[in-house]
Structure formats: C-alpha cells, structure tokens
Amino acid sequence: xxxxxxxxxxxxxxxxxxxxxxxxxxxxxxxxxxxxxxxxxxxxxxxxxxxxxxxxxxxxxxxxxxxxxxxxxxxxxxxxxxxxxxxxxxxxxxxxxxxxxxxxxxxxxxxxxxxxxxxxxxxxxxxxxxxxxxxxxxxxxxxxxxxxxxxxxxxxxxxxxx
Numbered sequence: 001x002x003x004x005x006x007x008x009x010x011x012x013x014x015x016x017x018x019x020x021x022x023x024x025x026x027x028x029x030x031x032x033x034x035x036x037x038x039x040x041x042x043x044x045x046x047x048x049x050x051x052x053x054x055x056x057x058x059x060x061x062x063x064x065x066x067x068x069x070x071x072x073x074x075x076x077x078x079x080x081x082x083x084x085x086x087x088x089x090x091x092x093x094x095x096x097x098x099x100x101x102x103x104x105x106x107x108x109x110x111x112x113x114x115x116x117x118x119x120x121x122x123x124x125x126x127x128x129x130x131x132x133x134x135x136x137x138x139x140x141x142x143x144x145x146x147x148x149x150x151x152x153x154x155x156x157x158x159x160x161x162x
Contacts, residue, residue: 013036013037013038014037014038014058014059014125014126014128014129015037015038015040015055015056015057015058015059016033016037016038016039016040016057016058016059016060016061016125017040017041017042017048017051017052017055017057017059017060017061018030018039018040018041018042018061019041019042019043019044019047019048019060019061019062019063019066019071019074020041020043020062020063020066020090021043021044021063021066021067022063023043025063026041026043029041029061032118033118033121033122033125036122037125037129038055040055040057043066044066044067044068044069045068045069045074045077048060048074048078052078052081052082052085057082057085058085058086058128058129058132058133059085059086059087059088059125059128059129059132060075060078060085060086060087060088061087061088061089061090061112061121061125062074062075062087062088062089062090063089063090063091064089064090064091064093064095064098064102065091065092065093065095070098071089071090071091071098071102072089072098072099072101072102072105072106072108073101073106075087075089075102075106075107075108076101076105076106078106079105079106079107084132084135084136085132086109086128086129086131086132087102087106087107087108087109088108088109088110088111088112088124088125088128089102089106089108089110089111089112090111090112090113090114090116091111091112091113091114092113092114092115094113099111109124109128110124110128112124
C-alpha cells in the first residue's frame with residue numbers, strides 16, 4: 001500500500017485520498033500537496049477500503065480509467081459506505097458517460113481534467129474539507145443539544161415525581 005508514512009494530527013489539515021493506478025501520478029500528487037494536507041495514496045479499491053477504514057478521510061479523488069474498478073464506480077461505492085466524504089473525479093479523457101455516472105451515482109462534487117492545475121485542485125479540496133468540517137461540527141452540536149435536552153427532560157420528570 002502506498003500511504004504517507006506519517007500523517008499530521010493537526011485537525012486543521014485536510015486528509016485527501018488520491019486513487020490512481022499510475023505510480024507517477026500518485027507521486028506527483030503527493031509531492032504537490034503533502035505540505036498543505038495529509039495525503040494518502042491508493043492504486044486500487046482494495047487499498048482504498050484499507051485506508052478509509054484506518055484514517056479519517058475528508059476527500060477522495062479517483063482517476064476514472066483504472067483497471068478493475070473505474071473511478072466513477074469506485075466513488076459510488078465510497079459514497080455508499082462513507083457518505084460524508086467528498087468525492088471528486090479526475091481523468092485525462094473526455095468521457096461524458098463516466099462524468100454523468102460520477103455525478104448521478106457517486107455524487108461527485110468536482111470533475112477535473114488531466115493535467116490538473118495545482119492551485120485549482122488545492123482550492124477545491126480545501127473548500128470540500130471546509131464543508132466536511134462544517135457538517136461534522138453541525139452533527140456534533142446537534143448531538144450535544146439532543147443530549148442536553150434528554151438530561152433536562154429527565155431532571156424535569158424527577159422534579160415532577162418528587
């Protein structure tokens with residue numbers, strides 16, 4: 001498996017999983033983004049599942065044309081198991097059917113053409129990370145409110161019974 005050896009524990013850093021069967025593309029991605037985010041790398045679906053099970057990933061970017069499982073199908077499977085992760089598709093080919101499938105079935109938030117522009121990709125990944133963090137914060141806040149409400153209801157019942 002080709003994951004980053006040490007990931008930051010900084011909660012302000014996005015964790016991005018980049019999936020491409022081409023080792024050169026994976027290396028280029030890691031070299032470009034490792035300073036500003038935690039980068040995990042996978043070459044196939046098996047590695048994707050292992051990394052998603054072991055790490056809190058915010059964004060998955062998959063290449064469309066890979067042997068075995070195409071990127072759009074892989075992102076659909078990721079969506080089923082990890083719906084809060086933002087999904088993006090990248091490809092070097094003008095494959096409209098794949099894009100349609102990625103949008104309709106995988107719920108991708110962005111599509112990028114190769115060669116990608118580092119600034120554009122970085123900006124979109126950061127925005128996706130911010131969306132995931134905001135969603136996580138809303139969920140945690142809601143859970144705290146529900147818990148506080150349950151405690152208040154219990155205390156009220158106890159007072160009414162005494």
